[in-house]
Amino acid sequence: MTKTIYDVVILGTGPSGLQAAIHAARAKASVLILGRKHKSSLYGTHIENYCCLSKVSGEELLRQGIRQALNSGAHFLDEDAIKTTQQADWFIISTESGHSIKSRALIMAMGVTRNRLGVPGEKSFIGKGVSYCVDCDANFYKGAKVAIVGNESAAVSGALTLLFYADQVHLVSDQLQVSDQLDYQIRKSEVILHSGRKVKEIIGKETVKGIILDDDQRLNIDGIFIETGAKGAIELAALLGVELDTDKFKYIITDKQQQTNIQGIYASGDICGPPFQMAKAVGEGCVAGLSAATYAKKFK
Numbered sequence: 001m002t003k004t005i006y007d008v009v010i011l012g013t014g015p016s017g018l019q020a021a022i023h024a025a026r027a028k029a030s031v032l033i034l035g036r037k038h039k040s041s042l043y044g045t046h047i048e049n050y051c052c053l054s055k056v057s058g059e060e061l062l063r064q065g066i067r068q069a070l071n072s073g074a075h076f077l078d079e080d081a082i083k084t085t086q087q088a089d090w091f092i093i094s095t096e097s098g099h100s101i102k103s104r105a106l107i108m109a110m111g112v113t114r115n116r117l118g119v120p121g122e123k124s125f126i127g128k129g130v131s132y133c134v135d136c137d138a139n140f141y142k143g144a145k146v147a148i149v150g151n152e153s154a155a156v157s158g159a160l161t162l163l164f165y166a167d168q169v170h171l172v173s174d175q176l177q178v179s180d181q182l183d184y185q186i187r188k189s190e191v192i193l194h195s196g197r198k199v200k201e202i203i204g205k206e207t208v209k210g211i212i213l214d215d216d217q218r219l220n221i222d223g224i225f226i227e228t229g230a231k232g233a234i235e236l237a238a239l240l241g242v243e244l245d246t247d248k249f250k251y252i253i254t255d256k257q258q259q260t261n262i263q264g265i266y267a268s269g270d271i272c273g274p275p276f277q278m279a280k281a282v283g284e285g286c287v288a289g290l291s292a293a294t295y296a297k298k299f300k
């Protein structure tokens with residue numbers, strides 16, 4: 001890597017960062033994208049709810065996105081940023097292998113990591129009955145029996161959504177913490193509520209066949225949705241003083257131009273909060289890329 005000064009540096013090689021790179025580079029800003037494609041949430045998935053594309057693998061989408069970004073003129077570095085600081089009108093980005101890069105604008109598109117339950121069976125059945133996204137996967141469970149695990153509104157809303165697809169929906173929650181309205185809705189619905197219970201184990205053969213609760217009750221189900229929240233890689237943002245949501249301090253707050261409270265720093269995609277969907281990540285990435293390029297070009 002020879003060049004160390006850019007108009008725009010983008011942290012994240014997922015769909016949001018790549019879309020930002022394509023738009024910023026085509027707006028004639030010099031652009032560097034940092035990050036590892038296999039760490040994107042998209043890697044290893046199949047997407048079938050993205051407009052104008054039929055079922056396609058996330059790995060293929062990422063490969064094409066990187067090629068498009070490179071063809072648009074962006075540079076790419078396959079490593080993570082470990083530190084970001086601000087010096088006057090420059091951001092300084094330090095990478096894992098010791099590169100120090102200067103940039104006028106910074107786009108944070110580092111995604112989120114879904115919280116795991118950490119119970120036996122969870123890891124081995126991912127994609128075979130274990131899902132972390134109702135919006136993405138509910139369609140696969142038409143007429144099936146499913147469970148959803150979680151304590152917050154995402155789990156309750158997910159359970160209510162699943163009622164439109166599945167024949168039977170269980171909600172396992174050890175400590176439900178939702179608004180009175182959602183609490184009323186869930187208790188009035190056909191969702192079978194297992195209050196004060198935890199999942200102890202996920203069982204099956206090729207695919208999920210059931211779960212065991214902590215009172216040893218077995219529920220025979222075809223799929224389990226884990227809605228126990230997600231965590232953004234927000235440490236880099238927090239160190240720069242970027243404003244986070246006041247509720248959980250997990251997501252970056254932006255305005256409609258994807259600008260954060262710090263001039264020159266933009267954010268897009270999952271790191272800005274739910275819904276965790278490629279369509280949202282790409283749309284926000286487009287806006288962030290254009291905004292960052294416009295900002296950076298003021299210095300020329």
Ligand SMILES: Cc1cc2nc3c(=O)[nH]c(=O)nc-3n(C[C@H](O)[C@H](O)[C@H](O)COP(=O)(O)OP(=O)(O)OC[C@H]3O[C@@H](n4cnc5c(N)ncnc54)[C@H](O)[C@@H]3O)c2cc1C
Binds near residue numbers: 045080081109137
């Ligand atoms: C199992 C599963 C199934 C899904 N199915 C669907 C679906 O059917 N439809 C749909 O629309 N969405 C689906 N999603 C969600 C979709 O994948 C995400 O919404 C989308 O990938 C978010 O894009 P992003 O660019 O914001 O983040 P990501 O794609 O997660 O990319 C984040 C990037 O940031 C990088 N990064 C992190 N830290 C650093 C750092 N310090 N420095 C540099 N880079 C960093 C990572 O390496 C990664 O490249 C699914 C997700 C999962 C997990």
